[in-house]
């Protein structure tokens with residue numbers, strides 16, 4: 001696979017705390033179920049719990065939202081060009097340094113191949129770990145400030161809410177696999193829709209902000225109605241695996 005840097009569709013982690021307005025609208029119920037086959041190659045050896053979280057979250061995006069059923073094939077992949085309803089999803093143990101020749105804030109990417117439409121999406125597990133660690137530090141700092149204010153009998157500085165909401169600790173245990181899942185789903189949509197650009201809101205925005213992950217808001221990690229419709233159109237009727 002030839003990788004052309006300019007054709008990389010990548011998802012970056014944003015450190016800015018600006019909130020992104022959500023454009024999500026509940027999708028109409030899908031009339032039928034389409035199938036997407038995902039060959040998941042796990043180079044990180046994630047735990048069964050993390051794997052379940054990853055698959056559940058991607059399933060929530062594709063199945064619950066778009067009616068697209070995912071058939072997971074673990075640690076196996078056919079040695080042929082994949083069809084329209086097939087993808088490879090590789091969890092890499094690295095931080096992507098080798099891809100970008102130095103540190104970056106990229107967590108996932110979906111390179112074009114020679115045909116113009118790649119079928120592989122990559123997620124860098126170490127980037128997800130780093131992302132979670134930044135969230136932990138923010139949550140700890142905010143929690144400490146709230147505790148100090150409480151013991152001193154003074155009001156909590158409003159800027160603390162911008163750092164992390166009071167319930168931030170709830171989302172930290174599952175954050176690493178959730179970052180992997182949502183980054184993967186983002187790249188999968190790039191591939192499936194051959195979508196090179198990003199949306200203003202939704203899962204397909206250009207970058208994810210750490211604060212968003214501490215608020216437990218699923219809406220900003222879901223697809224827009226037009227993205228759902230495009231996926232359904234693409235995968236209907238159920239395509240059989242082409243023999244090539």
Ligand SMILES: [Zn+2]
Nearest residue numbers: 009010011206
């Ligand atoms: Zn992207």
